Amino acid sequence: MTVPSHIFARVPLTSGFxxxxLPLPIHVFLPVVLSYQLAAITLVLIAGIYIGYAFKDGRPQTILLEFSVALAFATAAWLGLNGYPYVIAAALAAHGLWDLLHHNLVKTDVPRWFIPFCVICDWIMATGLILIWGFQGI
Structure with missing residues (x-):
């Protein structure tokens, strides 16, 4: 068995946490609209990562699947920017579920460490945004 070459692979749960x-405190200090925009951009970037893995994988059906799912998350980001900000947080949580599906069901060639890293990261960010926006009365 090979030893993972970087910290994220060695401790995916800790690094995902x-x-x-770490990005959450900035949302406390940003104006609300900028907080939504940053969260939406983050969601789209996170969702787009799997497109890269799909191209690395090379199978057309995998590329189409990952692109379609990323488009759904981009739509959620758009909805969040157009009056429904909690859709962004919900989509981040849903992306954590999408990550879990990559563990056994979705056959995109993704490094094994990436799945727990991303699940934890997504769910922490979703929970943090809900709490921050809730305390701000949004």
Whole structure:
């Protein structure tokens, strides 16, 4: 068995937790609209990562699947920017479920460490945004 070559692969749960928590404090200090915009951009970037893995995988059906799912998450980001900000947080949580599906059901060639890393990161960010926006009365 090969030893993972970087910290994210060696401790995916810890690094996923940190990647989920560390960006959250900025949302406390940003104007609300900028917080939504940053969260929407984050969602689209996170969803787009699997498109890269699909192209690495090379199978057309995998590329189409991952592109379609990323488009659904981009639509959620758009909805969040157009009056429904909690859709962004819900989509981040849903992306965590999409990550879990990659564990056994979706056959895109994704590194095994990436799945737990991304699940934790997505769910921490979703929960954090709900709490921050809730405390701000949004």
């Amino acid at each position: 940190l990647f989920g928590v």
